[in-house]
Amino acid sequence: MAQNIEAGRPQRNGLPRHIAMIMDGNGRWARKRGLPRTAGHAAGAETFRRIATYCKDIGIEYLTVYAFSTENWSRSKEEVGAIMGLLVKYLREAVESMEKDGIRLRVFGDVQGLSEEQRRLITETDEISRRVTGMQVNVCINYGGRDEIVRAAGRWAAENPGKTPTEEEFSRYLYSAGVPDPDLIIRSGGEKRLSNFLLWQAAYAELYFTDTLWPDMTGRDVENAIEFYRGRERRYGGVK
Ligand code: IPE
Ligand code: IPE
Ligand code: MG
Numbered sequence: 001m002a003q004n005i006e007a008g009r010p011q012r013n014g015l016p017r018h019i020a021m022i023m024d025g026n027g028r029w030a031r032k033r034g035l036p037r038t039a040g041h042a043a044g045a046e047t048f049r050r051i052a053t054y055c056k057d058i059g060i061e062y063l064t065v066y067a068f069s070t071e072n073w074s075r076s077k078e079e080v081g082a083i084m085g086l087l088v089k090y091l092r093e094a095v096e097s098m099e100k101d102g103i104r105l106r107v108f109g110d111v112q113g114l115s116e117e118q119r120r121l122i123t124e125t126d127e128i129s130r131r132v133t134g135m136q137v138n139v140c141i142n143y144g145g146r147d148e149i150v151r152a153a154g155r156w157a158a159e160n161p162g163k164t165p166t167e168e169e170f171s172r173y174l175y176s177a178g179v180p181d182p183d184l185i186i187r188s189g190g191e192k193r194l195s196n197f198l199l200w201q202a203a204y205a206e207l208y209f210t211d212t213l214w215p216d217m218t219g220r221d222v223e224n225a226i227e228f229y230r231g232r233e234r235r236y237g238g239v240k
Pocket of ligand 2: 023066067068069
C-alpha cells in the first residue's frame with residue numbers, strides 16, 4: 001500500500017539551521033595558477049562574500065567560518081599579514097553594510113591576539129549586531145577548539161569555584177554561547193580532518209568533505225552539501 005511505502009522511507013532532514021565551513025585550499029589554488037599564496041587568500045575572501053550571500057538567500061540562520069586558526073601564526077610573516085589585512089578589510093566593509101544586508105556578525109577567537117584596529121572594528125560590529133536581525137555570521141579568527149575549551153574552563157573555575165558545570169552551563173562559557181551547534185560542517189580543499197575547529201560543537205554535526213579548493217566554491221557546492229545532509233539519518237546515539 002502506498003501509505004506503507006511512504007512510512008518505510010527514510011525521513012529527510014530539512015534545511016540545516018547552522019552550517020559551519022572550513023575554508024581550506026587557498027594556497028593550493030594560487031600555486032596551481034603560478035601565483036603567490038596571498039593571491040589565493042584574496043580570491044578566498046571574495047568567495048566567502050559570495051557563499052555568505054548564498055547562505056543568507058536560501059534561509060540559513062547561522063553560518064560559522066574558519067578564517068584563521070591559533071596554529072596559522074606559524075606561517076610566514078607575509079602570509080599572516082596578508083590574511084590579517086583581508087580580515088580588516090572585511091570588518092570595515094561589514095561595519096558599512098551589515099545593517100543594510102541584514103547580517104549579524106560575531107568573531108569567535110582570542111581577540112587579545114589581534115591588532116588594535118581589528119579589536120576596535122569587532123567592538124563596532126558587535127554594537128551593530130545588537131540592533132540588526134538576520135543571518136548570524138560567526139567568523140573564527142585566532143580560533144582554536146582546544147583554546148576555546150581551556151578558556152571556558154578557566155572562566156568557569158574563576159566564577160564558580162569548586163563547582164562542576166553541566167554541559168549546558170559549560171557551553172555558555174564558549175565563544176559560541178547562545179548559538180545552536182552546527183548541523184553541517186563543510187570542509188573544502190580535500191583534507192578530511194577538523195584541524196581544531198569547533199571541537200565541542202561538532203559532537204553531532206554531519207561532516208561533508210569536498211575536493212573543491214575554497215576559491216572555487218560556489219552555491220552549487222553548498223547545495224550539494226545540503227543535499228548530502230538531507231539524506232543523513234541523525235540518531236544522536238539512539239535507534240530509529
Ligand atoms: C585556508 O587555505 C586559509 C587559511 C588557513 C587561512 P590554506 O592557506 O590553508 O590553503 P592550502 O591548504 O595551503 O591550499
Ligand atoms: C584550517 O586549515 C584552518 C582554516 C581554514 C582557517 P589549515 O590549512 O590551517 O589546516 P591543516 O594545516 O591542513 O590541518
Ligand atoms: Mg590548508
